[in-house]
Amino acid sequence: MRLTGAEITIQCLQEEGVEFVFGYPGGAVLYIYDALFNQDKVKHILVRHEQAALHAADAYARASGRTGVALVTSGPGVTNAVTGIATAYMDSIPMVIISGQVPTPAIGLDAFQEVDTVGITRPCVKHNFLVKHVDELASTIKKAFYVAASGRPGPVLVDIPKDVSQHIAEFVYPKSVTMRSYNPVTKGHSGQIKKAVQMLMEARQPMIYAGGGVILGNAAEQLTKLVRDLGFPCTNTLMGLGAYPGTDPQFVGMLGMHGTYEANLAMQHCDVLLAVGARFDDRVIGNPQHFYSEGRRIIHVDIDPSSISKRVRVDVPIVGNVADVLEEMQKLVNASPVRPDAAALKDWWKQIGEWRARDCLRYEHSSSIIKPQYVVEKLFEVTRGDAIVTSDVGQHQMWAAQYYKFDKPRRWLNSGGLGTMGFGLPAAMGAQMAFPEATVACVTGEASIQMCIQELSTCKQYHLPVKIINLNNRYLGMVRQWQQILHGNRYSESYMDALPDFVKLAESYGHVGVRIENPADVEPALREAFALKDRVVFMDFMTDQTENVFPMVKAGQGLTEMLLGAEDL
Amino acid sequence: MRHILSLLLENEAGALSRVAGLFSARGYNIESLTVAPTEDPTLSRMTIVTSGSEEVIEQITKQLNKLIDVVKVFDLNEGNHIERELMLVKVRAEGKDREELKRTADIFRGRIIDVTDRTYTIELTGPRDKLDAFLDAIDRSQILETVRTGASGIGRGEWVLRV
Numbered sequence: 001m002r003l004t005g006a007e008i009t010i011q012c013l014q015e016e017g018v019e020f021v022f023g024y025p026g027g028a029v030l031y032i033y034d035a036l037f038n039q040d041k042v043k044h045i046l047v048r049h050e051q052a053a054l055h056a057a058d059a060y061a062r063a064s065g066r067t068g069v070a071l072v073t074s075g076p077g078v079t080n081a082v083t084g085i086a087t088a089y090m091d092s093i094p095m096v097i098i099s100g101q102v103p104t105p106a107i108g109l110d111a112f113q114e115v116d117t118v119g120i121t122r123p124c125v126k127h128n129f130l131v132k133h134v135d136e137l138a139s140t141i142k143k144a145f146y147v148a149a150s151g152r153p154g155p156v157l158v159d160i161p162k163d164v165s166q167h168i169a170e171f172v173y174p175k176s177v178t179m180r181s182y183n184p185v186t187k188g189h190s191g192q193i194k195k196a197v198q199m200l201m202e203a204r205q206p207m208i209y210a211g212g213g214v215i216l217g218n219a220a221e222q223l224t225k226l227v228r229d230l231g232f233p234c235t236n237t238l239m240g241l242g243a244y245p246g247t248d249p250q251f252v253g254m255l256g257m258h259g260t261y262e263a264n265l266a267m268q269h270c271d272v273l274l275a276v277g278a279r280f281d282d283r284v285i286g287n288p289q290h291f292y293s294e295g296r297r298i299i300h301v302d303i304d305p306s307s308i309s310k311r312v313r314v315d316v317p318i319v320g321n322v323a324d325v326l327e328e329m330q331k332l333v334n335a336s337p338v339r340p341d342a343a344a345l346k347d348w349w350k351q352i353g354e355w356r357a358r359d360c361l362r363y364e365h366s367s368s369i370i371k372p373q374y375v376v377e378k379l380f381e382v383t384r385g386d387a388i389v390t391s392d393v394g395q396h397q398m399w400a401a402q403y404y405k406f407d408k409p410r411r412w413l414n415s416g417g418l419g420t421m422g423f424g425l426p427a428a429m430g431a432q433m434a435f436p437e438a439t440v441a442c443v444t445g446e447a448s449i450q451m452c453i454q455e456l457s458t459c460k461q462y463h464l465p466v467k468i469i470n471l472n473n474r475y476l477g478m479v480r481q482w483q484q485i486l487h488g489n490r491y492s493e494s495y496m497d498a499l500p501d502f503v504k505l506a507e508s509y510g511h512v513g514v515r516i517e518n519p520a521d522v523e524p525a526l527r528e529a530f531a532l533k534d535r536v537v538f539m540d541f542m543t544d545q546t547e548n549v550f551p552m553v554k555a556g557q558g559l560t561e562m563l564l565g566a567e568d569l
Numbered sequence: 570m571r572h573i574l575s576l577l578l579e580n581e582a583g584a585l586s587r588v589a590g591l592f593s594a595r596g597y598n599i600e601s602l603t604v605a606p607t608e609d610p611t612l613s614r615m616t617i618v619t620s621g622s623e624e625v626i627e628q629i630t631k632q633l634n635k636l637i638d639v640v641k642v643f644d645l646n647e648g649n650h651i652e653r654e655l656m657l658v659k660v661r662a663e664g665k666d667r668e669e670l671k672r673t674a675d676i677f678r679g680r681i682i683d684v685t686d687r688t689y690t691i692e693l694t695g696p697r698d699k700l701d702a703f704l705d706a707i708d709r710s711q712i713l714e715t716v717r718t719g720a721s722g723i724g725r726g727e728w729v730l731r732v
Contacts, residue, residue, distance in 0.1 A: 118583060122586065122587060123590055123594050127637040130583070179637070181640040
């Protein structure tokens with residue numbers, strides 16, 4: 001079958017079973033858009049800014065587990081997409097980005113809308129390709145999908161010059177790929193796994209720390225079973241929420257900079273730590289020197305060898321697919337004649353219970369002013385904990401993570417690594433595309449939402465009835481919090497003046513807008529909004545301007561050096 | 570500590586910049602980097618001389634392995650190896666200095682490969698220390714220009730690095 005490069009591109013997407021492409025047309029991708037026009041298998045979603053195309057495709061991948069696909073034009077199309085690519089890269093999200101490029105004879109001549117796409121994106125992709133000849137196009141796209149989804153996943157970009165999309169070649173889609181330079185490890189080392197299980201059985205104060213890798217590796221079920229069988233406490237990272245059920249008594253909450261008192265203390269004082277699909281990053285363990293000050297033996301399971309012993313040296317490294325490794329551990333646990341010391345474990349739980357009794361997420365209720373935490377708690381109740389929740393970045397993100405208890409994986413979608421404001425709304429669109437029947441809530445703030453607010457238009461065009469929970473405190477809340485705590489109350493440029501009337505704004509896009517100013521109206525407003533199944537509802541909650549996120553570990557400090565509330569300031 | 574890393578990578582446009590970009594993005598040192606295609610034109614062989622603690626070298630090796638274009642990475646410090654570098658030095662060679670420079674070059678097994686009335690161009694091969702020693706042995710003010718390739722390394726004995 002002889003096809004143009006553009007037709008080959010679309011055929012490849014069909015072969016890969018791609019449902020949706022999120023994108024924005026332009027000069028360099030006109031042939032590809034023409035090929036899209038002539039078929040109906042792959043649906044294109046027209047966003048209003050390329051950053052949103054990337055976030056939507058990214059969230060589609062996070063929610064569904066399939067590879068997200070975005071399509072952008074050369075030059076500014078790509079540069080607008082870079083934030084979204086970097087967001088996906090930091091959180092290891094499988095994505096394929098197809099970008100147009102100026103025709104091959106024009107490359108390097110500063111042509112109109114030319115940028116060095118491969119150069120600009122190199123540090124924030126798992127891999128990228130510039131296709132110089134139409135004969136290489138199909139095999140390159142095949143490789144892109146393979147690399148994006150295998151091993152530690154990540155975004156892969158394929159840059160297609162305009163003439164390549166126009167030229168004709170015989171189309172053959174390769175059935176499989178082999179790359180001598182890329183052979184990700186899948187199976188963990190059996191000897192190491194055996195050693196790990198022995199170590200777990202010897203533990204007196206064990207702790208299990210699970211991250212986003214458990215979700216990406218579809219290992220939540222295996223993790224949950226193992227944790228329950230062992231009877232050990234378990235914490236999840238921001239990226240790992242939902243890997244272990246948030247309402248389970250063995251769950252000690254999220255850990256890290258805004259983690260719970262009990263999770264952070266258990267992390268610091270445990271004697272054996274099992275880290276699964278997590279990477280000991282600065283927001284999780286704080287200062288590594290402080291973390292070292294307490295001796296503990298560490299088992300680290302991760303698919304990426306470079307994540308192991310990067311910030312913290314570990315005793316038992318296990319490189320492998322998290323689900324397979326956990327299953328193998330489970331078998332050994334089942335067969336093990338020794339069990340962890342029951343009395344020691346009981347004492348450990350007693351200790352954790354004492355830490356838990358601090359009730360670190362308690363906050364002052366108010367009958368006159370809306371507390372942001374209260375909104376998230378009510379959101380949890382109204383949606384019965386069963387919504388897909390996206391967020392932007394800042395205080396609202398932390399409150400959503402702390403107060404919405406995620407019982408299932410792939411329900412909490414946020415930019416954990418890069419911390420990208422503007423992620424929430426397009427992410428909600430991507431999640432809603434993946435699951436049209438699901439309840440999708442975007443928890444955001446008045447600053448973040450304005451970074452991709454134009455997507456209200458996309459929601460209208462594609463009937464994506466996402467619910468927007470805007471925690472409006474008229475401040476860049478997390479910036480203000482740091483300025484209060486670390487910069488002597490000097491609120492430099494963190495006040496949001498001249499805000500739009502979000503109700504009217506939502507209405508102008510054809511959506512429903514509501515402003516909520518009284519705590520008593522929070523729950524009724526949420527109930528009413530979520531009852532409107534087929535409409536976007538923008539809920540503008542006027543929240544307490546001075547509320548801070550606690551607990552808090554200041555950047556660079558130790559995990560146990562927590563501020564628990566205003567009294568610690 | 571100084572380490573010498575040998576890499577086999579796909580001989581593709583952009584592979585070098587992926588390696589160089591990795592070192593600059595993560596703040597790793599590069600003392601020298603050499604690269605050229607091998608007898609198999611689809612593969613390039615690269616030698617990188619770097620330095621860092623054991624932890625840093627371990628991370629460098631892992632990060633290099635993670636690059637999709639990199640086929641193999643080997644730290645030559647893990648075994649016996651041979652390291653060679655080529656240097657071309659143009660020196661001022663006038664009057665009585667001409668004889669002295671010729672003698673010094675001979676001692677270091679260097680070869681004079683270009684001559685004018687006032688200059689010699691000397692070719693020298695050896696491990697880094699030897700080249701440094703030669704530069705120390707002659708009068709610094711005589712040096713007009715030096716060109717060094719950076720080290721290339723290979724394992725000793727029958728051990729080979731190949732796909």
